[in-house]
Structures are given as structure tokens and as C-alpha cells.
Amino acid sequence: MGLNRRTFIKNTGLLLGYSMLPYSNLYSSTSQKPLGVCLVGLGYYSTDLLAPALQLTKHCKLTGIVTGSPWKIPKWQKRYGILDKNVYNYQNMNRIADNPDIDVIYIVLPTGLHAKYAIKAAQTGKHVWCEKPMARTTSECQAIIDACTKNKVKLSIGYRMQHEPNTQQIIKWANTQPYGKIKTITAEAGYYDSRSDHWKQNKALGGGAMYDMGVYPLNATRYVTGEEPIAVLKAEHTTKRPKIYTEVDETTHFTLEFPSGAIAKCKTSFGAGMNTLRVDCQNGSYGLRPFQAYGGIRGKASDGVLLNHSIPNQQAKQMDDDALAIINNTSVLVPGEEGMKDIRIVEAIYQAASSGEKIVLQ
Known part of the structure; x- marks a missing residue:
């Protein structure tokens, strides 16, 4: 595919081809005012996806921003009506602790910065949403969990697919197994990235295909089976652009084994x-x-059953689900422990690729 990710989304209408209706008919009613959300990091995902999605939510709204790029501030204030007192930088974001307009801090930064700023967010006493992958290492994941526990705030990881209805049906099938015992899973996620100087090619910032796109197939194998893998049977990193991918993987193949005997390629x-x-x-x-x-998640089963439920906006559903968990003081759908389980396996995949050996997961 000779398309980069953004062009692909635009040309196929996956982002813009959906009804922009609010979610008032999707959730139980509540009299509480929407939760104020502060986005930390104003890159592509915040700008093109999360901020527009927050205009569609019922239970949360965009009230604050944290950015290290002052030139972005006027544009965001004009577009979303963000007050001066709700604009922060990375040095003073601790002051969010005293701001009643902000209830949730959403970390949307390069993976290598997640732990540092998710911990800072937790220390303000505000609830924390953190984009996937959760962090670079399991120790960083645990540090985020510990900070949120210590400060008595909820932590949710941005695995939006687990909020998507067709995916949720597949998650249910992990328990009911309507087509019998699962034998094999094939899961692939990727896009052509034409950039040659981006943080996703920087190891320290958490770059690499396995961290960025690889957690989609990895997480899918876990929710498809309802099990935790017992081994990375093999893994391999390859690149067709060695001058660009000098520090991280451009392509990764990995094979997982599950307790039931299922094999995921x-x-x-x-x-x-x-x-x-x-x-x-x-x-x-x-x-x-x-x-x-x-958008446009579609599928079917061998007996003709269709998986074709649609929702207007995945990010809006994810954020409203997480907001309701805060409002109703219930468990979030994707807690920090779920994000850490993936990173534990990611670390093992890199170990398997480096050693060329099977890695048994403890």
C-alpha cells in the first residue's frame, strides 16, 4: 500500500464518514456535569482525533491543554474556547491540582514519556487516562499504577478497540466458544510510514513497530482467547529501510503459545x-x-453471522465509557494492569528476537 496512515484514513473515509451525532442515546442518564478533560501533548492524535471526539461526548468535555509549543495555544483556544487559566506547560502542570475545571488528565505523548507524565498527572489528584502502549517497560507500568493507587485516582489505558462493539462480541466469544476450541489466530496491524525523522524511529522515546502497532495484534490475541500466553515461540525483526530504522524495528513477526494450545501468528x-x-x-x-x-470495523463468521455494528466515533465512546466509570465509581474497562500485561509480553518478544530462542513467560 503506497499510502501513509493519515492519507489512508482520509481516502477511505474511515474518520470522516460517520454520523457526528452525540452519544445521548448510548448511555444511561446522569445528572452530573461532564468531566473536564485536559490533553497532555497536542500532536496528531490529540489534534485530529481526541479533541474532535470530545465534542461528541456526553460525559466529558475538553477543558484544558498541556503543551510545550506556545504557538499552538491560540489556535486551540480559538477552536475550543479553552480559558487561559486552563493552559499549562510540562513544567507547571502540577498546578492542575488546584484547578476544579479539570477532572481527568489524558497523556497523549510519545511512549517513552508516558511514565514520567502519567505519574505527574496522578500526583495532581486528577484521574489519569494514558494512551497505549502504556509505557516502555513493566517497571514503568508498575510505577504508574502505584502512583495512581497512592493518589486514589482511576487509571485507564487507551485501548479503544476494547470499547468497540464488534470487538466486544469477539471478546464474549472467548468465553462461549460458539465455533469450538480456538486453534489458531492470525493478527496483523501496520501501515506505511514515509517519515524518516520521527519519534517512532527513536528507541528512547518508545519507537518501533512492535510498541506502536504491535500492541494491537498482541492485545487481540489475548482478548480473543481470554488467556495469557505461556511462551513467545519465536520472533524476528526485519527492515527494508536500514538507513531509517537504525534503532528500532520496522517490521516484527512473532508467534505466541496459549495454555489451551492455541497458536497466534x-x-x-x-x-x-x-x-x-x-x-x-x-x-x-x-x-x-x-x-x-x-472506523468501519467489519467482519463475519464462517456460518454467515455478521459483525457489522457501527458507532459514530470510537474515541468518543472510549472516553465516555471511562468517564462513566469515574462518575459511577465503577471499574474502568481497560485498567493499568491490562496495559502492563501487554508490555510484559512485548519485552519477551524483543528478547526472543534478540536471542533467536523461545521465551517462556512466567
Whole structure:
């Protein structure tokens, strides 16, 4: 596919081709005012996806920003009516502790910065939403969890697909197994990234295909089976652009083994477009294609059952779900422990690729 990620989304209408209706008909009513959300980091995902999605939510709204780029501030204030007192930089974001307009701090930074700023966010006493992947290491993940626990705030990781209805149906099938015992899973996620100088090519910042796109197929294998893998059978990093991908992986293949005997064959890449989830079972099969795009998630089963439920905006649903968990003091759908489980396996995948050996997961 000769398209970069943003062009692909635009040309296929995955982002803009949906009804822009609010979510008033999707949630139980509540008299509480929407939660104020502060976005930390105003890059592509915040600018093009989260901020517009917050205009569609019922239970939260955009009230604050944290940025290290002062030139972005006037544009954001004009577009979203953000007050001067709700604008922060990375040095003074601790002052959010005294701001009643902000209830949630959403970390939308390069992966290598998640731990530092998620911990800072927790220390303000505000609830924390952190984009996936949760962090670079399991120790960083645990530090985030500990900070949120100590400060008695909720922590949710931005795995939006677990909030998506077709994906949720597949998660239910992990328990009911309507097509028999799961034999194999094929999961692939990637896009062609034409950039040659971006943080996703920087190891210290958490770059690499496995961290960025690889957590989609990895997380999918876990929710498809309802199990934790017991081993990374093999893993391999490759690149067709060695002058660009000097520090991190451009493409990664990995194979996982699960307690039930299911085998997952996965691939992720910055060098080619791919977006498939297939589950082969003893008595049939099912899957989604695409399975992790920003919209248009579709699939079917071997007996003709369709997976074609649609929602106006994935990010809006994710944030409203997480807001309701705060409002109602219930468990979040994707807690920090879920994010840490993926990073534990990511670390093992890199170890397997480096050693060329099977890695048993403890």
C-alpha cells in the first residue's frame, strides 16, 4: 500500500464518514456535569482525533491543554474556547491540582514519556487516562499504577478497540466458544510510514513497530482467547529501510503459545499496510477486517453471522465509557494492569528476537 496512515484514513473515509451525532442515546442518564478533560501533548492524535471526539461526548468535555509549543495555544483556544487559566506547560502542570475545571488528565505523548507524565498527572489528584502502549517497560507500568493507587485516582489505558462493539462480541466469544476450541489466530496491524525523522524511529522515546502497532495484534490475541500466553515461540525483526530504522524495528513477526494450545501468528509493520484478525476454531472461523482502524470495523463468521455494528466515533465512546466509570465509581474497562500485561509480553518478544530462542513467560 503506497499510502501513509493519515492519507489512508482520509481516502477511505474511515474518520470522516460517520454520523457526528452525540452519544445521548448510548448511555444511561446522569445528572452530573461532564468531566473536564485536559490533553497532555497536542500532536496528531490529540489534534485530529481526541479533541474532535470530545465534542461528541456526553460525559466529558475538553477543558484544558498541556503543551510545550506556545504557538499552538491560540489556535486551540480559538477552536475550543479553552480559558487561559486552563493552559499549562510540562513544567507547571502540577498546578492542575488546584484547578476544579479539570477532572481527568489524558497523556497523549510519545511512549517513552508516558511514565514520567502519567505519574505527574496522578500526583495532581486528577484521574489519569494514558494512551497505549502504556509505557516502555513493566517497571514503568508498575510505577504508574502505584502512583495512581497512592493518589486514589482511576487509571485507564487507551485501548479503544476494547470499547468497540464488534470487538466486544469477539471478546464474549472467548468465553462461549460458539465455533469450538480456538486453534489458531492470525493478527496483523501496520501501515506505511514515509517519515524518516520521527519519534517512532527513536528507541528512547518508545519507537518501533512492535510498541506502536504491535500492541494491537498482541492485545487481540489475548482478548480473543481470554488467556495469557505461556511462551513467545519465536520472533524476528526485519527492515527494508536500514538507513531509517537504525534503532528500532520496522517490521516484527512473532508467534505466541496459549495454555489451551492455541497458536497466534502475528505481524506488525511501519513498512506495509495490514489490518486483519482471523480466528480459526475446531468448528468454524471468524474475524474482522479491518480490526483496528478508526472506523468501519467489519467482519463475519464462517456460518454467515455478521459483525457489522457501527458507532459514530470510537474515541468518543472510549472516553465516555471511562468517564462513566469515574462518575459511577465503577471499574474502568481497560485498567493499568491490562496495559502492563501487554508490555510484559512485548519485552519477551524483543528478547526472543534478540536471542533467536523461545521465551517462556512466567
